[in-house]
Amino acid sequence: MLQKRQVILVGLMLLTLGYAAFDLLSGKPGKQAAGRPSVEEARQEAARTVQAARQMLEKTPMTEVDQYRVDLLRREPPLSPFYASDGEFFFPGSSGVAEGDGLSYKGFVRAGDRLLAVISGVEYTVGEEIEGTGFVVSSIQPSYVELVRKDGSGRVGARKLPLVEDPVKTVDVKVGR
Numbered sequence: 001m002l003q004k005r006q007v008i009l010v011g012l013m014l015l016t017l018g019y020a021a022f023d024l025l026s027g028k029p030g031k032q033a034a035g036r037p038s039v040e041e042a043r044q045e046a047a048r049t050v051q052a053a054r055q056m057l058e059k060t061p062m063t064e065v066d067q068y069r070v071d072l073l074r075r076e077p078p079l080s081p082f083y084a085s086d087g088e089f090f091f092p093g094s095s096g097v098a099e100g101d102g103l104s105y106k107g108f109v110r111a112g113d114r115l116l117a118v119i120s121g122v123e124y125t126v127g128e129e130i131e132g133t134g135f136v137v138s139s140i141q142p143s144y145v146e147l148v149r150k151d152g153s154g155r156v157g158a159r160k161l162p163l164v165e166d167p168v169k170t171v172d173v174k175v176g177r
Contacts, residue, residue, distance in 0.1 A: 103133065105145045105161040115140045119161065135159065 002010070037045070062070070082151070102120065109116040109123065111144045117122040117140045119130060138158070139146040147159045 101134075102160055103147075103170065104164045106164060108142060109147075110142055117145045119145065 106118040106121070106122055108118065114125060116125055117137060119137075122131070124130060126137050126140060129136050133149070134148045135147040137145060138148045143163050145161045147157075147161055149157045
C-alpha cells in the first residue's frame, strides 16, 4: 500500500486538479496580470511599430547602390565562372623571367557589362596595366587578349596573347564490384 506521505501528496494533487477544473469550467474570466497588456493592446502596439518602420523607410529612399544590391539578390546566382588550377601563382617578371614573358591568358569573366581577362591568375579589365610588365590591356576577346606597351621613345608595341586552357585530366570511374 501507499505510505502516509504518498497519500498526502496524491491528495494534494487531486485537490489541485479539482480546483483547476472548477476554475476552468466556472466560466468566470480570469484576472489580468498586473503590468501586462491585453491582446488588443499588444496588437495595437505592433501596428504602431510597423507603421513607424514604414514611415522611416519612406523618408530615406534607397540609393542606386542599394537598389543594385537588392536587384542582384532577387536574381538567381549565376554559375561560378572560376575554376581551380594546380599551377603556382606568381607575378610576371618577379621571378627572373624576362619582362613580358611568362604571361598566359587563361580565360575571361563577364560580370554584367564588364569583361575581365584572367592573365597569369590575375583578373584585369581593359585599360589596366599588367603588373611588372608595362603592358596595358587594350582589348579582351574570348580567344585572345590584345596588350599594348609604350617604350621610352614613344613607339607603341602591341602583342596578342592567345587563350591557353589547362589540360583536362582523365579520371577512371569503376561502377559495381
